[in-house]
Amino acid sequence: MIKASNLTHYYNNDKALENISLNIKKGEFVSLIGESGSGKSTLLSILSTLLKPTSGEISFDNLNFKSIKNIDSFRRENIGFIFQFHYLINYLTVKENIALANEKASKNEISSLLELLGIKELINKYPNEISGGQRQRVAIARALINNPKIIFADEPTGNLDSKNSLNVFEILKNFSSKGTTIVVATHDKNLAAMADIIYEVKDGKLQ
Ligand code: ADP
Numbered sequence: 001m002i003k004a005s006n007l008t009h010y011y012n013n014d015k016a017l018e019n020i021s022l023n024i025k026k027g028e029f030v031s032l033i034g035e036s037g038s039g040k041s042t043l044l045s046i047l048s049t050l051l052k053p054t055s056g057e058i059s060f061d062n063l064n065f066k067s068i069k070n071i072d073s074f075r076r077e078n079i080g081f082i083f084q085f086h087y088l089i090n091y092l093t094v095k096e097n098i099a100l101a102n103e104k105a106s107k108n109e110i111s112s113l114l115e116l117l118g119i120k121e122l123i124n125k126y127p128n129e130i131s132g133g134q135r136q137r138v139a140i141a142r143a144l145i146n147n148p149k150i151i152f153a154d155e156p157t158g159n160l161d162s163k164n165s166l167n168v169f170e171i172l173k174n175f176s177s178k179g180t181t182i183v184v185a186t187h188d189k190n191l192a193a194m195a196d197i198i199y200e201v202k203d204g205k206l207q
Helices: 040-047 071-078 094-101 107-116 132-144 162-177
Strands: 002-011 014-024 029-033 055-060 079-082 150-154 181-186 197-202
Touching: 002 040, 014 040, 029 040, 029 162, 040 150, 040 181, 071 079, 079 132, 094 107, 094 132, 107 132, 132 150, 132 162, 150 162, 162 181
Parallel strands: 029 181, 029 197, 079 150, 150 181
Antiparallel strands: 002 014, 002 055
16 A cells, blocks of 8 residues: 655755665554654654655555645545644534544534544533543544545654553554554554554664
């Protein structure tokens, strides 16, 4: 589904990634682990089209990223993003926050997704009325509402306690078993072990 060859990335003159090649198959749950500063976020940003590599090639279902004309609509149709900080909008309800990602989503669709994530009763609450773990599940719902083929998550549990972190990974694992491809960057080796495939990034290189 994603094929990356010889990715190298520099920030100004500093090399952040060196010659990374990897293939990710449909439905695979992949984790990228490594210490802070190792290059996980950079790699995730490149794989998810948010950052152009200094050199190297990436394709998505054999479509080279360089040949995609409208990258915004490509992302909207294919990719869901989850970040460490959930970026929910405080003056919108849970339902409205999710609807922002897909204005065509019906209340029923939003409600069944929230049910799947175990937070259906929160649909009309505001972000500051729910817990951090619940907010992260709302952010997952927002990433999933477009039925993306692939989800990229950058330290999605960085702000959560171990119980909620495990819950987030279980949810992601569950979606991968239904065919959604999941790529997660985390520094937590125990959580990363729940993935099908673990790539370790060290000093910008794949171990
Ligand atoms: P990780 O996600 O593993 O913490 P990053 O990909 O964020 O690693 O960072 C890899 C390296 O690139 C680090 O040395 C970091 O300081 C550097 N870096 C990351 N983002 C930027 C940026 N926007 N500008 C300059 N340097 C950056």
